[in-house]
Amino acid sequence: DPTQGLLPTVEEIDEDLALLAGKTYAVRTYTVDSTLGEVPRLARKYGINVAIGAWINGEPEKDWAELDKMIQIATAHRRNVVRAVVGNEVLLRGDVSVEELIPFLDKARQELGVPVSTAEPWHVWLKNPELAEHVDYLGVHMLPYWEGIDAEGSIDYIMGRIKELQEAFPGKPIVISEVGWPSNGRTRRSAVATVSNQGMFLRRFLQRAEEEKLVYYIMEAFDQPWKRDTEGAIGSYWGVYDVHRDPKFNFTEPIVRIPEWRPGSCGPMWYAVTGAAVPGSS
Secondary structure, eight states, X not given: OGGGTOOOOHHHHHHHXXXXXXXXXXXXXXXXXXXGGXXXXXXXXXXXXXXXXXXXXXXXXXXXXXXXXXHHHHHHTTTTEEEEEEEESHHHHTSSOHHHHHHHHHHHHHHOSSOEEEEEEHHHHHHXXXXXXXXXXXXXXXOGGGGTOOGGGHHHHHHHHHHHHHHHSTTOOEEEEEEOOOSSSOOBTTBOOOHHHHHHHHHHHHHHHHHXXXXXXXXOSBOOXXXXXXXXXXXXXXXXXXXXXXXXSOSSSOOEEOOBOOTTOSSOBOOEEOOSOOTTOO
C-alpha cells in the first residue's frame, strides 16, 4: 500500500517480473521511490523494457528529487529504459498546473536520451494543447469503463479518440499509457465489470492494436487491493492476474459468456470458459 509507505520488496518485484517474462515486451512504472527504482535493473535480466515513471504530486522539493532520481536511474539503464513518463494524471487531479508541469518535462527532455511525456486521459490533452509542445509523444489513458462505455463498443470508441488526437496533434506519436477493463465492481452506466468483459475487451483490443500498430501498456499486470481506498472497490480489479498472481482467464483460448440461471439467483451468472484455441478469438 503506497499510501502507507508499504512497497514490495526487491524479491517480490523480481518474482513478478519473472512471471511476466516471455509474456510482455515492457512494463511501465509510476515512481522510482524506494524499491521501485530497482525495476529497470531487475527487468533487464528478463529481457523486459521499461517506461520509467516519476511521480509528481505538487510538492516541489519532493517532485524535483523524484525527477532527479528518475533521470539518474534511466541514464544508468539506457539499454532497457525506452521512454520516460513524468507525472501521472497530475492535471486531471489538479495537483499541478500546465505551467508548473512544463519545467519538469523540459528538464527530463534535456537530460534524457529517450522520449519523454506525461500521462493523462485523452480529453486532458485536447483541453491543454500547449502541453504537446513540451513532450516527445502523447502519453494517453484510454479507459472506456470510466466513461461508461459498453464493452462491446469500447474498442471502436478508443479508436475514435485516437483519431481525434491525431487530427489535433498531427505528427505527434501516441503511446496508450493505460488501457484496460476491470473484472469486478460496480456498473458504470453501460460499462459492466466482469471477468468475461475484461477478457473480451483485452482480446479485441490486442487484435486491433496489432492491426493498427499501436504502442500500449495494459492497465494492469496485477490486482491491487489498496486502490479501494482511492478509487472504490473497482480499483482493486484491473489486473490481468489476481492478487495471488493467478491468471483470471485463459490467454490463448476463446472466452465465451454463458448466462446460467441458478435457483434463488436474482439474475444470470456469468462465467469465463475455454474451448479450442482460435487465433484472435474474443
